Amino acid sequence: MANEGVNHGRRRFLTATTAVVGAAGALAAAVPFIKTWLPSAKARSAGAPVTQDISKIETGQMVITEWRGQPVWIIRRSPDQIKQLPSLNSRLRDPDSKNEDQQPKYAQNGYRSIKEEWLVMIGVCTHLGCSPKFHGEIKPEPFDAEWKGGFFCPCHKSRFDMAGRVFDGVPAPTNLKVPDYHFVDDHTLVIGVKPEGAA
Numbered sequence: 673m674a675n676e677g678v679n680h681g682r683r684r685f686l687t688a689t690t691a692v693v694g695a696a697g698a699l700a701a702a703v704p705f706i707k708t709w710l711p712s713a714k715a716r717s718a719g720a721p722v723t724q725d726i727s728k729i730e731t732g733q734m735v736i737t738e739w740r741g742q743p744v745w746i747i748r749r750s751p752d753q754i755k756q757l758p759s760l761n762s763r764l765r766d767p768d769s770k771n772e773d774q775q776p777k778y779a780q781n782g783y784r785s786i787k788e789e790w791l792v793m794i795g796v797c798t799h800l801g802c803s804p805k806f807h808g809e810i811k812p813e814p815f816d817a818e819w820k821g822g823f824f825c826p827c828h829k830s831r832f833d834m835a836g837r838v839f840d841g842v843p844a845p846t847n848l849k850v851p852d853y854h855f856v857d858d859h860t861l862v863i864g865v866k867p868e869g870a871a
Contacts, residue, residue: 721864723856726790734806736795739863743795743803744851746861752810753834754788756820760833765840766847775850778870784835784850792853792863793836799844802827808834823848 722739724746729735734747761767769780778786785791795803804823813819816831823832831839836848854867 719864721862724861724863725859726861727859731789732808734808737863739794739851744863745791745793745795745806747791747793747806747808747834749789749791749834750808753808753821754783756810757782757833757835760820760837763839764833764837765845767837769835769837769847771846773849774847776852776866776870778867779850782835784837784847786853786855786867790855790861791835792850792861794849794851796849797825797827797830797844798838798846798848799825799828799830799842804830804832804848 719740722737722744724735724737726746729746729748731748732750732753734745737744737746769775769784772780775784797804802825804825807813807819807824808821810821811819813824815824815829821834823836825844828843830842830844832844832848833839836850838844838847851863852866853861853863854865855861
């Protein structure tokens, strides 16, 4: 008989081994292909919220962090800097921050912030994307004899006050942008996430 020399156990073993090796090979080939569909670590981190310890930021000081590839300024304003804000309204293009694209509703106030002393803004000029320089002191400056503190863009001479509101008659068309943010507690700020319950 022709089938007498066939080892069925060995045949089943070889068939099963070939199937397992083939499946492992297919999986090994599929994993890199499927991984190409996932965003890179850089892309994931680019949109991720940023947590910042603010406990060591002194009054009048600015700290810069990064979120979505842009500089974010965190400034602890002094009582004098806050007190000067209403006095500048007549010199500003949008003193009441009516352009809702420039700040969340919960920061649409005279301070453009959740807490008066803390200013959180994207540090990019709304003219051509330069990064303005922080001039926090209330003293005459070469670009403004009545300077009350704020930001000056040396590229095209745009000026912003200590709430990031743009002065009238400069190239920048709108106020500096305020990102979504919230305070976890008195020492921790999260950029990229609205406060709980905020629209």
